[in-house]
Amino acid sequence: MNDREQIINAIAANQPAFSPSPATHFSAGDQEGLASQFADTLTAIGGVVFIVDSLADIHQHIKDNTSAEHRVISRIGGIAGYSEDIDTTLSPHSLQDVEIAVLKAHFGVAENGAVWLTEELMGNRVLPFICQHLMIALYMKDIVANMHKAYERIGSNSYGFGAFIAGPSKTADIEQSLVMGAHGPKTMTVFLIRS
Amino acid sequence: MKVGLFIPCYVDQFYPGAAIATLQLLEKLGVDVSYPKNQTCCGQPMANSGFAHLTGGCDKLFTENFRHFDYIVAPSGSCVLHIKEHLHSNEYADDAASIRNKIYELSAFLTDILQVESLPSRFPSRFPFKVGVHQSCHGQRGLYLSQMSELVAPGFSKPGKLLNMVEGIDIVPLNRPDECCGFGGTFCVAEEAVSVKMGKDRVEDHLSHGAEYITGVDMSCLMHMEGILRRQGSKVKVIHLAEILNSYQ
Amino acid sequence: MSTETKDHAALADDFNKDEDRVDWHDETLWWIRQKRDKAVNKLPDWELLRATASAIKNNVLSNLSAYLQEFEAKAQNNGIIVHWAADAKTHNKIVLDLLNAKGIKQMVKSKSMLTEECHLNEYLENNNIEVIDSDLGERIVQLAKEPPSHIVLPCIHKKKEEIGELFHLHLGTDKGNSDPQYLTETARQHLRNIFITRRAALTGVNFAIAETGEFVVCTNEGNADMGAHLADIHIASMGIEKIIPERKHLGVFLRLLTRSATGQPITTYSSHYSKPRDGKEIHIIIVDNGRSKQLGRADFRNSLKCIRCGACMNTCPVYRRSGGHSYHNAISGPIGAILAPNLDMEKFADLPFASTLCGSCSNVCPVKIDIHQQLYKWRQVIVQNGYAPAAKKAAMKLMSITLSSPFLYHTSGKAGRLVLRFAPFAVNNRFNPWFKQRDMPAPPNQSFGEWYAKNR
Structure with a gap:
């Protein structure tokens, strides 16, 4: 008998009588002011939030706050003379010197400040992790109250890789002192776009 | 009855x-x-x-x-x-x-x-001292005598409600309202080091808030804390809840 | 560090030799417990969430064989390669074979308590594979050649000065500099180079979804993702109990996990791995290693509901004052004390006794494991299996005889009041451990029974 059969047989023999899966109905949470709840929560966990009117505002913000020698990858449309786009065939290792990645998120979650991105929005799976600074474009209308609503929205969509990202990479492993920029981005900025 | x-x-x-x-x-x-x-x-x-x-x-x-x-x-x-x-x-x-x-x-x-709602209407009870209330774990988490700090639920306390009926009593707040004292039955000797450290920390919480008495519903916890208080030469006393409710001082 | 011959009480005694350090350890963990309280009190649905998570896990345990096979089929469909390991040895062998097949000699690993349980690092090193732990806390204990002392906070027992010294020795930081920001930045640079150059990455698994075949890994540092997305081969090790039935159940568990663990509303990264990158591989190793046996123990099976948040450790007044290493097991604290005896009852016979049964652990548990009740039950099982010390057996027998007889009780009580020989807390009278740091109660002139006979 191989390990697979051995394990499955042992489990089948030892598992208790069937216990049904429970209902998962939870209050939808405060539907008012989702954008401000999102902004407050993300700020509290180390993120930065700007409210803007359009993608062009984001481009301008990046131009105003970075210098031209920095490698900027934008997945929300090119910034003339500033950013490059990438395709999925690029080696992830070639992204190690990316200073800023600008990505669009599917939606945000008000209760925890997280944004949901799947692979196609990232361009390359490693990009939101390997860049020094992560910038996210999120339409205000695309904020849900909590994680139950988040998974309702994801539904049965298929993806190769997806992630909730909530704030900059961080650690508190040294005496519980919070330090931003453990391995991933040192900052995370979300641009909330008025719809 | x-x-x-x-x-x-x-x-x-x-x-x-x-x-x-x-x-x-x-x-x-x-x-x-x-x-x-x-x-x-x-x-x-x-x-x-x-x-x-x-x-x-x-x-x-x-x-x-x-x-x-x-x-x-x-x-x-x-x-x-x-x-x-x-x-x-x-x-x-x-x-x-x-x-x-x-x-x-x-x-x-x-x-x-008995649904006791007030003591003076039944008999006089007076205890004009600063008192720290120790929540014994088995009473609190086992018998639900009072709300547990871990849960998201409305607060209540049966011993607290009774003590509040006593004239002159001043209940002191604690930093950790329901941390275990470390008695734990045979734990108190089998795990002597941790048991004593837990007891010392619990006693210190009461002392730092100015308690003159430490009370509770379990004499075993109080015995453990009394052992530490006396070894420290403290004048603070332990007293069972019943003794406070039954006193007129 | 030799922990083989010492039991929890002896190791805790060592830990308590430095009282300031105990205070520091206790306060640090209590602070995390307070952060947890603050976070959970923001959710009016908290207790409903716990009850729901518990019920989902009950459903998982009752249907685990089917869910595992469903997960396997879906994962394979997604292009993931699935392996099964009945024990630690097989798990380690699978990892080694995968690396050898690709001629890989170096691997980067993010946090996985399962690989700690399997002693994977040791095994791979003995087979000439270098493993570098990428979680900062794990890297620190790895440099110190120590096991993690906490499942979420691996180096919570270490002071920053000690970490500064370790980094000075191994990573060339300035001597005497223990600024966390500086040390973390150094580790970032050091590990970035590791991530870029490693062709194999191993991660743990927080949740594996039967419905979709995907699995979720949660980190704050982003180290699992840095490893996995840069490697040719991603190996994910999971215990059989990591299964949850549906994707939507993640909504429940991700709300509970990090609030319970650290008081954060969610980890920075909750990564959902469904398919490998083009031309790359994802392997999942599904490990039993005693879990199916625990599933068969009716009193203890629900310990398998654990989602490894560590809340029971942070709240445990004994853990906080004895340190994780005193549990001499990969998983320490209350949850470790109910999991370990299943693996080796003799070696871990002391752990269920390292508790006052205060019950705080069960109250913070996000999946409502009745931890303190299981500690009580393990004590019975351990004694029944003959792992109680002989002196304790004799004392208990004597106590039982005395307390079963009103005559013996009253007689020995009279004598006992003088020397406290009878008292339950003084049965273990080797060196009179009560008296070492505590005074005895003042013996009264008469017992209540004697008073009652005279006065009523």
Whole structure:
């Protein structure tokens, strides 16, 4: 008998009588002011939030706050003379010197400040992790109250890789002192776009 | 209503004052209470040490002593919890089951069964001191005598409600309102270092808030903390909840 | 560090030799417990969430064989390669074979308590594979050649000065500099180079979804993702109990996990791995290693509901004052104490006794494991299996006889009041451990029983 059969047989023999899966109905949470709840929560966990009117505002913000020698990858449309786009065939290792990645998120979650991105929005799976600074474009209308609503929205969509990202990479492993920029981005900025 | 008074073994042997106060308190409240003289121990010291299989004698004795009462009341959360969770008797199976349901820790009996809403209307009670309240774990988390800080739920406290009826009492706040004192039965000797450290920390919380007395529903926790207080040469005293409710100072 | 011959009490005694350090350890963990309280009190649905998570896990345990096979089929469909390992040895062998097949000699690993349980690092090193732990805390204990002392906070027992010294020795930081920001930045640079150059990455698994075949890994640092997305081969090790039935159940568990663990509303990264990158591989190793046996123990099976948040450790007054290493097991604290005896009852016979049964652990548990009740039950099982010390057996026997007889009780009580020989807390009288740091109660003139006979 191989390990697979051995394990499955042992489990089948030892598992208790069937216990049904429970209902998962939870209050939808405060539907008012989702954008401000999102902004407050993300700020509290180390993120930065700007409210803007359009993608062009984001481009301008990046131009105003970075210098031209920095490698900027934008997945929300090119910034003339500033950013490059990438395709999925690029080696992830070639992204190690990316200073800023600008990505669009599917939606945000008000209760925890997280944004949901799947692979196609990232361009390359490693990009939101390997860049020094992560910038996210999120339409205000695309904020849900909590994680139950988040998974309702994801539904049965298929993806190769997806992630909730909530704030900059961080650690508190040294005496519980919070330090931003453990391995991933040192900052995370979300641009909330008025719809 | 006939009430059987269950006095845990260590209270009987070392803290008769707490037992007398419990008896007098119940008598003042008009309860028909009596003390079966053949009682010994609930069996918890063995059971919590892994020797539950040796508690048959205690269980039998307990059932024989208390099966004829309407209620059983004890000045201890821990022993009551043990009986509620573990009393079994092959000989008197129904009686044991019934005892498990009708045994009460004192503050729960006063609050839930006698529904005491004010003490002065029944008898005078005065204790003009600063008092720290120790929540014993078995009373609190086992018998739900008060709300537990871990849960997201409305607060309440049966011992606290009773103490607030006492004239002149000043209950001090604590940094950790329901941390364990470290007694833990045989834990107190088997894990001496941690037990003592827990006790020292618990005592310090009360002392730093100016408590003159530390009270609670379990003499075992109080005995442990008293041992530490006395070793430190502290003047702060431990006192059972029943003794405060029963005093006029 | 030799922990083989010492039990929890002895190791805790060592830990308590430095009281300031105990205070520091206790306060640090209590602070995390307070952060947890603050976070959970923001959710009015908290207790409903716990009850729901518990019920989902009950459903998982009752249907685990089917869910595992469903997960396997879906994962394979997604292009993931699935392996099964009945024990630690097989798990380690699978990892080694995968690396050898690709001629890989170096691997980067993010946090996985399962690989700690399997002693994977040791095994791979003995087979000439270098493993570097990428979680900062794990890297620190790895440099110190120590096991993690906490499942979420691996180096919570270490002071920053000690970490500064370690980094000075191994990573060339300035001597005497223990600024966390500086040390973390150094580790970032050091590990970035590791991530870029490693062709194999191993991660743990927080949740594996039967419905979709995907699995979720949660980190704050982003180290699992840095490893996995840069490697040719991603190996994910999971215990059989990591399964949850549906994707939507993640909504429940991700709300509970990090609030319970650290008081954060969610980890920085909750990564959902469904398919490998083009031309790359994802392997999942599904490990039993005693779990199916625990599933068969009716009193203890629900310990398998654990989602490894560590809340029971942070709240445990004993853990806080004895340190994780005193549990001499990969998983320490209350949850470790109910999992370990299943693996080796003799070696871990002491752990269920390292508790006052205060019950705080069960109250913070996000999946409502009755931890303190299981500690009580393990004590019975351990004694029944003959792992109680002989002196304790004799003392308990004597106590049982005394307490079963009103006559013996009253006689020995009279004598006992003088020397406290009888008291439950003084049965273990080797060196009178009560008296070492505590005074005895003042013996009264008469017992209550004697008073009652005279006065009523």
